[in-house]
Amino acid sequence: MPQTPSTRWCPTPEQLMILEEMYRSGVRTPNASQIQQITAHLSLYGKVEGKNVFYWFQNHKARERQKLRRRLGWQHQMLHQSEGPSSPTPPLHHQTPPTFPYQGCFHEVSSQGMNLAGKLDASQGQEEEPTGSNVMYAQPCGSTDGPPCWRPLRTLDLFPTKSTGMGDECSSSKSSSCSTSTN
Amino acid sequence: MPQTPSTRWCPTPEQLMILEEMYRSGVRTPNASQIQQITAHLSLYGKVEGKNVFYWFQNHKARERQKLRRRLGWQHQMLHQSEGPSSPTPPLHHQTPPTFPYQGCFHEVSSQGMNLAGKLDASQGQEEEPTGSNVMYAQPCGSTDGPPCWRPLRTLDLFPTKSTGMGDECSSSKSSSCSTSTN
DNA sequence: GCAAATTAATGATTTATTCAAG
């Protein structure tokens, strides 16, 4: 393979490490002098130009923000926008029983800091764009205000209820072997 | 001991199949509702709790990414780095102390120079730009009078419209299987 | 052929980061 015309700069792990460290240290929009220094430093590990550094910080900052926006700040916009035209329709209810599947999930698990349960909520922030269709927002229960063992539902269910291609294929499932539950 | 306290969950092949299929469909960080559904579904094939589902996606995602990073990320650096892969220079070297007259190419960028002198910016607090308006603060070298530093932004013709290409791993599909049979 | 020891997978915890709000 011929030397790629290197249309783009490809930071080496070392360079990336340095940049990330700087970013984490608070550097976000380095000025000319800083960029010069950074570039000089990074040059020890590979080719790099000032513009690369500049762009890196710009992109990194923007991307971080975008990510966070998706994760936490989305409802913000949603609240302002009219709900989905045909929003409330949790089609994925093939077998979700009316009863809460969750009950004693996070009770005796956490021995020290049971904050672990808090992590359950989570949103659907996929920073990576896989094949596209994916997330399935289904909030049939509609409330979870009951006695939730874990307090995950911090995110509102205002998400666009999108049908999901969730694994329905296993509905029939087979009786394959495997005796897992041995334990 | 007849009863092994089975301290941890062992997914059955069916469960694993479902989970993998979901992952392939794009599910990566299911929220509470999704976890409920998934758990309910998986429960038909064996014991499982919400936390198991949560952990599974976390681990799976992390490991897929790690794998790709290890595999692809490495050669990337190699291709561009023929010099010394491991230089004795510690990467953890932030920027140099405030010793210089900043005003090099930038005219009036930001007040970061001040922060830098003190402690590298005050973390988060200044890049609170409104969504969307992500203009670059630093417009370097508006004038071509002095080439003290790089001058990339002078001409927009060579602007890399793409990010630096860091951390762009799209994990889709998965091959490693956890022994889906046997036993 | 089986069982103990070793290695590899992977489930479960902890830690460190990020940005946003108060």
Added chain:
DNA sequence: CTTGAATAAATCATTAATTTGC
């Protein structure tokens, strides 16, 4: 400036494979 929320990365710990010796 401090706190809140939510991961993702790093790490720990346990189960399952695999290897090795008899």
